[in-house]
Amino acid sequence: MPPTTRNTSLKALQTRLRSLQEMFNDICRFLNTVEEETIATRVSVRLEKLEELWEKVNEAIIDIEMHDDYTAEDNTYSNQRSDFGNRYYEAKSILLEKMKELEGRSDTNAITQGLDLMKQSTIDHVRLPQIKWQTFDGNIDEWLSFRDLYLSLIHHKTDLPDVEKFHYLKGCLKGEAKALVDPLPITKGNYQIAWDTLMKRYNSKLLKRRQIQALFEIPTLANESEILLQALLEGFERSIHTLDQLVESAENWSS
Template sequence: MAPITRNTSLKALQTRLKALLGMFDDIYRFVDSMGEDTPATAATVRLEKMDELWDQINDATMEIEMQDDFDDDNEIYSRKRSEFGDRYYRAKSLLLEKVKEPEEKLNLSNTNQQPTHEDVRLPQIKLQAFDGNIDEWLSFRDLYLSLIHCKTDLPEVEKFHYLKGCLIGEPRSLIDSLAITKANYQIAWDAVMKRFNDSKMFKRRQVQALFDLPNVARESVVKVVDNGTVELATLSLPVPPLER
């Protein structure tokens, strides 16, 4: 993200924003003109450039609104930001679909050429919600890391959408004040990890669980000693080993 400065004139910033929006419009026109014969590589390079433009346009708009001579009553920039966001997400989803087309066609071709009985469609895994219950943290963390956080092909801003959708109550309140942007995703995830990923807390829970184990039952049996006297003896049942 470029540093915000007030040394640049409002007119210069407006000119810069206009140029950036013009570059984005070129990509948007390309998306509207895509067809079956459009190569996936052409979509890939524009997808990379579009993410860069997203950051630059948002920075330029913010710099304009922070200028001393900016008219606070002028809603044109907030409207432009909203319109740009809608167009950005539409264009990005269409570009992602175009990039994935060759891979899907290759998978379909391989399936048709080499049918096997092992080709079983696995059920979709549903993301787990987390409401702050520490007993559920590890299962939530590991599943979220596998399905969302560690996916290198998933944009950070989309990961942020998934993260907010999974959290309830206290965990959600930790990140509610953060805008859903690429830059804020790692900040949000770090905040959740710092609050709940406490190894000392897990050890205390394990020790407490040991103390909460039910008492082992004991049984009394009749025992006859050598002189014929009958006595009661206590029989201790074997304790199964704890699972690790």
Template sequence: MSEKLKKLRALRQVDIFKLEAIYDIANSVPGDENNLPNLIVAYKNVLSIQESFERGHADIIATLAVRDDSDLDAEEIIRKNFMSMLNEIEVCYYKFVQVPKEQASGSSTYTKKSNAKMPKLNIKCFSGDIKEFPTFIDMYDSSIHNNPDNSDMDKFNYLISFLSGPPLELIRRVRFIEQNYLTAYTLLRERYTNKRDLAQEYWKGIYDSPQLTSENAHMLRTLLDSFAQNLAGLEKMGYDTGHWDFMLMNLLLEKLDSNTVKAFELHYASNEIPTYQELYSFLSKQCTGLEAFTKSKKIKVGSTSSPNFVRYPRKTAFMPVSGGRQQTLLAKTSTNNCLFCKSNHIIFKCPSFLTKTPQERFKFAKRVRCCINCFATSHSTCHCSSDKRCRHCNKSHHTILHFDNVTSGDNDDEAEASTSNTNLSRPTENTNINENNSLSTLSGVIPNFNYVLLSTALVNILDKFGNLHTMRAVIDSGSQVSFITKACANKLALPKFNAALSIQGL
């Protein structure tokens, strides 16, 4: 019970802190009316803070009511202090925002009051994108600025509520009083009606459109919309884009992928120069066709009875060959547990093992019956397939097992592994096996012939953009890993990353 009560009181205190911040802003307004925009923005959160406080306070009272030692008077004092701050904020907001100032003549009559509750208008907030300003200012003028029923204070409130980012910072420089509304409005229009900047933004939207790399309906539609929207903006500014036909046609043609360009050239098939409208119309139809094709393919991929997928009879991984001796090999994944200390690293990088002398390392390798060339336990030294040799004597043993000055009591194997008295701290070669990934794969049925037949299948694969491609897959049921050619991965636009993995197999 006490833990729950602590949490409820902590949440309630957060609401009190939020209201205190707004209370401080409201108290600063009488001395500096430049803080009025901050009060207007902060006042939007007052109602949600009040509701959250009341819910939390009610939960605290309900929790304390079942306890005999509860002090409800202290909780009531907290509530009264909260409501007192809330009332003062309401009075300040009503006085400086909702009720206009007295007329400049000093008479006791007021100018036309602003609406007590301003209607909510569906105008997108303007954040500084110069290409969006013409649409924003047209909607604002028709709904608010040119409406005679709105006072200048109402218009000022609306203007601030529809701005964010740099435009809002620009307006905040103007003192928030009714007489300054036209000043703020004019300042905003002059800042974001720079025709040169606007025209450059429209042209950059056309020139910097993304280059298409493949036939993709979504990317093609985005390209066409970018050309159409930015050209419409330039035409609205008074530019005659009809004289730009040759330039626009070639610019759009350069943005297309090779397959789309080929399709257009085959469709047009003329020595005459195509117009921009002819190219745009063809691409619109091409886009519609690609969208329909993509949708139909997605439906067929989800269906089990799709005729696009050819079902081949199930075959074994290796075709049996009559008259030949067959041997079954199993796949095995090797681990990196150290033979010496049993930790998760390779033995020739084991700190404990490297502190031993080369003679002691050699005796240990013979005792655990591992290959003295690669330290593998799956084969002997004479059957080791590694082409690495000792860096000092070029014989079939690991470099860290190299030593010389062999006594007469040493055996033949020990003599083979000796030529120098160097105690190496870390190896630099003899293996390329990664510390974390080492995979050996042996699979299949090997006959007495020099070839093995693997089953294959034609499969349809979706690329990154949802398009289908027919690929030939080699099926090896004994393989523990899957591989894909680089050409196939590039064609499917698959993401690639570098990884260190050693693959060994027979």
């Protein structure tokens, strides 16, 4: 028993255990009232709390059983540990299933929600034409346009909670990009991890190499032509402009 609990009375430890068990009972009562429209954040918060309680209840029972004043007259705490374990696994399975259901629902409606958000945004900025929502499937050529639009419409929204941003992010990803962040549950803390994962994968040397490759893929002039020369110049300037966004200024390139 840690020094901090060794000097705690047995009665205080038992009171602490009852308090933890009551918090667990609150989660169980929530499971009986989960409705169709329950938002994912309510489920996610209780799932995190359940994990915390699992550790604290077990620690509390151990502290009681190891206390100098405790006399093991029956199997009271052993039975409590077993009962709590069974209820914990049952509660966790229900919460995980509900979370999976809500995440699946968010994947199908996140784009619609994003459109609603953008619609409100355009109202805030006078009556501008509606912006077409963009999805991203891992195609490196589409990363910059997706990144800049997402940063503007979602990521930099200070009034939008991170957990909701994560809903929008998952809803507009497909294929390879979606697979990168799918293992992460939709929680406040995981949003930044998911975004950093995408930035590390696509806002990287891979994108720089792709733009340099594009320079070498610009078709050569088969004959003298003002139109073809203009097209070549525009293609070159487009790749240079993109590289300027990714690396240092052109006069200092090492690429």
